[in-house]
Amino acid sequence: MQLSSFFTLITLALAVSAAPRTQEKRKNVDRPNPANLEHCPGESTGDVDACTFESQSQGPDTRLEHIVGDPVDNCKGGTDDIKTTVGGDTTVSQTWKYGISEGFSADGGEELPIGVSFENSDTWSNTDAKTFRQNIDMIIQPGKKGAVVAKVLHHTFFGRVRINYGDPSGEPGANDYHYVWYNNGVGSVQPTNDVIYDQKIVNCDEDI
Numbered sequence: 001m002q003l004s005s006f007f008t009l010i011t012l013a014l015a016v017s018a019a020p021r022t023q024e025k026r027k028n029v030d031r032p033n034p035a036n037l038e039h040c041p042g043e044s045t046g047d048v049d050a051c052t053f054e055s056q057s058q059g060p061d062t063r064l065e066h067i068v069g070d071p072v073d074n075c076k077g078g079t080d081d082i083k084t085t086v087g088g089d090t091t092v093s094q095t096w097k098y099g100i101s102e103g104f105s106a107d108g109g110e111e112l113p114i115g116v117s118f119e120n121s122d123t124w125s126n127t128d129a130k131t132f133r134q135n136i137d138m139i140i141q142p143g144k145k146g147a148v149v150a151k152v153l154h155h156t157f158f159g160r161v162r163i164n165y166g167d168p169s170g171e172p173g174a175n176d177y178h179y180v181w182y183n184n185g186v187g188s189v190q191p192t193n194d195v196i197y198d199q200k201i202v203n204c205d206e207d208i
Helices: 002-018
Strands: 050-058 062-074 082-092 095-098 130-140 144-166 178-203
Touching (some): 062 130, 082 144, 130 178
Antiparallel strands (some): 062 144
């Protein structure tokens, strides 16, 4: 009788060990500050499945200035004008603003670091960086410095970022295991091909 009970216990133990184990679902609280944009691709953490920018409104177009090539200065104490060709090229990328409200200023506010990227949505499409090239013959007087500037028209979009976390404890592709967060108050400033070239000459102690 005792031998029979022993085998019964062994059989039960083997049955329990062979039963499929259920993995506990990962909870949102396991991720510190999950709605922070630092989790998006290109940022410091970058551990999300996807970050998607959803435009909620398009703001006014804004023309922003970008220096083309290297400025030339006549700030070494000389007394003669410098006659030279100034310019070269510059690449203008899309920039991102965060912690903003609708109608935000395209040339102000806090910017996300270069390298962060968001996926396209139904209300917005990403843009490639634009490269502009121009040279201008200029006369730089003593005590002055000059540069070529590209006045580039930018589109502005205000919206939010949808942050998707996949949970590896769930079945592949099962939305029940996909956590979604939103970061509101994000803006996109996109350069276009609409550009006006100009020259800018300022005093040596001024910023171009």
